[in-house]
Amino acid sequence: MTPSPPPRPPQLGPLLAQRRSALGWSQQRTAAELCTAAGVPTLSRHEVSRWERQRRVPGGFWLGWLAIVLDMPLVVLAEAAASTRRAGPTRVGGPGRATVASARPAGRTGPGRAAGRAGGTTRGGGARAMTTG
Template sequence: MTANGEHGDPTPLCELLAGQRIAKGWSQCDLVAKLHNRSGNDSVTREEISRWERGKRIPGPYWRQRLSDVLGTPNRELELAAAVARRQRRKIID
């Protein structure tokens, strides 16, 4: 899954992360372990991954870079997907 969905519509970060994790056959716990190993930072939890994937939160630049490294996804693609997610959140609020 890329930052563009099936119909060329931009994909929000929550869908992109979940799709890429599932495509790799990883559980949320697997992704947490890989992020811990890559970053040396154990502050992210499975619950936080769940929030990201449900669109309840958007990971900040630090974690987006680590996600890029772990998932093998260009950081630019994650940044675009985060921007899409932020726009969607604003529409819900307005």
Template sequence: MTQPTPPVPDRLGPLLARLRQARGRSQQRLAAELCAASGVPTLSRHEVSRWERQRRVPGGFWLGWLAVVLAVPVELLAEAAGRSRPTHRATTPTHRATPTHQATPTRRATPTRPAPPRAAGTTAPPRAAGGTSAPAPAGGTTARGPRRRGGRLSHGVPRAADAAPPTATR
């Protein structure tokens, strides 16, 4: 006579759903109780749903609080979580040996813009140590050109829009 096979232990998702439903709690209520017990206000019913659907596996922190709130031994949840985590199989290839098509890049490299021309005899301002930028030169220009202050160029030449309207003379 053959021995009956022991039942396959649950993975964490179905186990959590069964424990929650046996206690008459919704995912929202379980999330609220976990937040209150742990002091972490950011757990939502969506995360509980992800755990139950095996989209994510809670870490040790949440496993401990789940055990407290659901009144079950933490070892039960930890063993189920171990069965739920994906295993990496190095012996089975996950891709085809010969590709059926060539991959095309989704982004093209953008060409770099050349630096703007500098006036003869000028050099770039030295950079300060530590990667911070150096203070602006006294002339009011930067590597990108003249600096604007209050709608005017820093060297005092007003913009065309800032020019005073012509006065009528008789």
């Protein structure tokens, strides 16, 4: 008799929604708590909703802050994020509306992310200057 495979890690969206509900928090409060902890004022409840509906998957920066704010082990969140990415994009009606972003914000550091790359530099973000010739 062959042993059954180990259970798969949970998907990140339902895990986040369940933990947020267990704390009695709204998506708005979750976003506000994340902004306060990370010192980044730009996260909205819409992004929390996208994570919960698995339209996007947070990168290492936000996973680290989610672990702190939701009082969960980072490894549990990272495994759930990896499981969600492996499952592929969640489809939504309409062209170009379904995304599971695995890209991380450039140049940010946080509790779930190493500061910089090998060689001591970080990637720059922002727009490129356009030149006319």
